[in-house]
Amino acid sequence: AQRSLKGEFSERIRALEELLTGLRVYVEAALDFPDEEVDFLADRAIAERLQSLKSDCDQLYGTAQQGHLLRDGITVVISGPPNAGKSTLLNTLAGDQRAIVTEHAGTTRDLIRETINIQGMPVQIIDTAGLRDTDNPVEQVGVELALQAAEKADLLIEMISAEGIDWSKLTSPEARGLNFESGVMAQAGLKGSTTPRIRVINKVDLYSQQALAAERNQDHGDSGLDPLYLSAKNGTGVAELKTRIANIAGLQPTEQSPFIARRRHLQAIDQARLAIDRGIQVLEQQAAGELLAEELRSAHDALAEITGKVTSDQLLGEIFSSFCIGK
Ligand SMILES: Nc1nc2c(ncn2[C@@H]2O[C@H](COP(=O)(O)OP(=O)(O)OP(=O)(O)O)[C@@H](O)[C@H]2O)c(=O)[nH]1
Ligand SMILES: [Mg+2]
Structure with a gap:
């Protein structure tokens, strides 16, 4: 209780x-x-x-x-270019067909919210429009909403697709990081934000087991990349994603039930x-007694609130x- x-x-x-x-x-x-x-x-x-x-x-x-x-949980926003598989991930996490998924880039325009439970913590997942420059006015509004949501997030899932990336050409951690850092997300200033993020490479089911194993063994140096290899479609990596979300939120497994603060x-x-x-x-x-007294007073005032x-x-x-x- x-x-x-x-x-x-x-x-x-x-x-x-x-x-x-x-x-x-x-x-x-x-x-x-x-x-x-x-x-x-x-x-x-x-x-x-x-x-x-x-x-x-x-x-x-x-x-x-x-x-x-x-009690209040956190909000996690899935960001990334169109067609990365963001809506597919939302659906997999929700265990339900919440968002429309098609093979066409630019499918999602609205924000789609779904609250799931991770280790007892409510986590609001928000699926967003794929970030790109577009002439379509409806999609533009979607991109704007996506960026606003990302700015307000407690945690960002930065998702790209493994499809079409020639990993053999990307030998340095910096070159590999470019996959995430190029494009609209960087332009939009999300790159500079301090919001914690999990970088996800989706659609790894398209790779052979060997290719994936080789990919996982890559040394990411101190690039801070350490991406999570995911298949939103078949569920590979989803458990690890949840664990990372809980860890970043600072959730600690306890026997004791914490206070509801x-x-x-x-x-x-x-x-x-x-x-x-x-x-x-x-x-x-x-050895400043007056200053100590002052600090103790503010500590007391804070508790008195x-x-x-x-x-x-x-x-x-x-x-x-x-x-x-x-x-
Ligand atoms: N093989 C494979 N295909 C995937 C995976 N995840 C998504 N897809 C496919 O990729 C296409 C795009 O998926 P969506 O989930 O709609 O992608 P999105 O990022 O929401 O795209 P937008 O809404 O346009 O930004 C669909 O055809 C999905 O079936 C995956 O893990 N593996
Ligand atoms: Mg979508």
Whole structure:
């Protein structure tokens, strides 16, 4: 069963807030009452508490991220020239005849969406029009939609067809990469985008087993090519494609069911852990207590966005009471 925000997740956030409050009380007090002679910046206890806070925060982030993936999933866009087999792949993944497939280049014009399940994660697959320059106004609109979808994707499948490529002429990794980098995709600026991508060479069923084996053994150097050999038609490579999608998304097989976290919660935890990280830096490198206090405050504010609490007043109260008790 999946645990809700009300349960263990908010419990863990609260625990983090408590640790953070304790630390802030200590740091703020040391800054406000210098005559207490607490040389707190040299105090190893602070560094240790910071480290343990950081690792708690990292752990929570990891768990929440898994929950976010399982709840909201990712969007994968299939991009490539016409006739590469994009619609065939969508149909194979969907296990259904969702998109029209013909031997004519330029068949698909609309975006065709289908959500599939990969290791428990919902993955929206979008099939798009083949990218090419065209005079046909309907196809032009299709290409425009395809490019917009690709820009918004979490992950791109860049597909080309093995058909008509003379691999024996392409001996260097660079030359082989050109198969992907030439054409409309490069012109459209997708080449420069940082969206993660899986490069797929489709229709490998047209090759003999030997040719395919030789092809797989090619050294792709550090070209980042490492293409996936696929037959959208007969299913070869589809399992590996799903595994790669799950890996790139960052999905981790776990026994535990993760928390169901919303995107904004995930962002808040991320902000908190980055602030704590910076706090550790300013303490270690500059021994700057004021800056540390500031970072702890932003970490606290970030967590407060999840719990919805106003924390500054609370904190002041705690500082006051802990000093009264201490005297
Ligand atoms: N042999 C073989 N043929 C394939 C494979 N995948 C697709 N085809 C064929 O290639 C042709 C084009 O396939 P589509 O899936 O329509 O290609 P597309 O990329 O969607 O094309 P557009 O919509 O025009 O951009 C069809 O005749 C398919 O049957 C494959 O893995 N092997
Ligand atoms: Mg198509």
